[in-house]
Amino acid sequence: MTKIEIIQNVYEKLGFSKKESADIVETVFDLIKEKLAQGEKVKISGFGNFIVKEKRSRRGRNPQTGEEISITARRVLTFKSSQVLRKALN
Amino acid sequence: MTKSDLIKSLQERFKTYTYQDMYQAVNIIFDSMVEALRKGERIEVRGFGNFTIRERKPRLGRNPKSGAQVELSERRVPFFKTGKELKLMVDNKK
Numbered sequence: 001m002t003k004i005e006i007i008q009n010v011y012e013k014l015g016f017s018k019k020e021s022a023d024i025v026e027t028v029f030d031l032i033k034e035k036l037a038q039g040e041k042v043k044i045s046g047f048g049n050f051i052v053k054e055k056r057s058r059r060g061r062n063p064q065t066g067e068e069i070s071i072t073a074r075r076v077l078t079f080k081s082s083q084v085l086r087k088a089l090n
Numbered sequence: 091m092t093k094s095d096l097i098k099s100l101q102e103r104f105k106t107y108t109y110q111d112m113y114q115a116v117n118i119i120f121d122s123m124v125e126a127l128r129k130g131e132r133i134e135v136r137g138f139g140n141f142t143i144r145e146r147k148p149r150l151g152r153n154p155k156s157g158a159q160v161e162l163s164e165r166r167v168p169f170f171k172t173g174k175e176l177k178l179m180v181d182n183k184k
Contacts, residue, residue, distance in 0.1 A: 001122075001123070001126040001131050001132070001133045001134070002133075002134050002135070002136075003134075003135050003136065005122075005126075006119055006122055006123065006135075009118055009119070009122040010115055010118050010119065013114075013118050014111065014114055014115055014118060016111075016115075021115075023104075024100070024104065024112075024115050025115075025119060027100060027103055027104070028096065028100060028115070028116060028119055029135060029137070029138050031091075031096055031099050031100060031103075032091075032096065032138075033137075033138065033175075033176055033179060035091045036176065036179065036180050037179040037180060037182070039180075040091055041091070042091045042092075042096070043091070043092045043093070044092075044093050044096070044120055045092070045093050046093075046120065046121075046124070047120045047123065047124065048168070048170075050170075052180055074181050075180050075181050075182070076172070076177075076180065076181070077139075077172045077176065077177065077180045078170075079139075079168075079169075079170030081167070081168045081170075084124075085124055085127070085168055086167060086168070088124055088127070088128050089127060089128060089143065089165070089166040089167070089168065090165045090166055
């Protein structure tokens with residue numbers, strides 16, 4: 001499934017035009033992205049939580065050359081699926 | 091931000107639509123994503139990320155409270171890989 005099919009779903013089920021449906025879907029993902037960029041967590045009940053985590057700098061290795069490198073501190077995004085979603089899959 | 095905050099923000103951007111419309115739109119979006127994953131499909135949202143299904147083998151686990159051994163059957167778990175654009179946004183490198 002791609003964004004096109006998500007848009008198609010909104011279009012078929014809500015009765016908005018294709019253009020409107022596309023705008024809504026784009027905006028939903030943009031709003032989520034904006035919040036995450038601010039470091040905020042986004043909780044979608046029935047789906048899951050998107051959480052920004054701070055990672056400290058650490059020593060790592062280039063897996064190809066074995067050379068030791070330092071990995072800088074960074075923020076990463078994690079997704080914790082909801083119980084509801086996990087149940088739906090099994 | 092919760093789902094209802096998301097619906098409110100969405101409605102502020104699309105003032106001509108009702109809250110009810112935006113409520114339904116957001117639910118249709120996530121329900122259709124759950125449905126796709128349930129069918130074993132992967133979801134690709136460019137600039138955001140991909141959701142895929144990973145198979146977990148059956149294994150013996152333990153109840154962390156009682157220490158009793160429990161059999162965990164084979165199961166499918168959702169996995170999210172952050173897209174490039176969002177990855178950079180979160181790390182404030184863009």
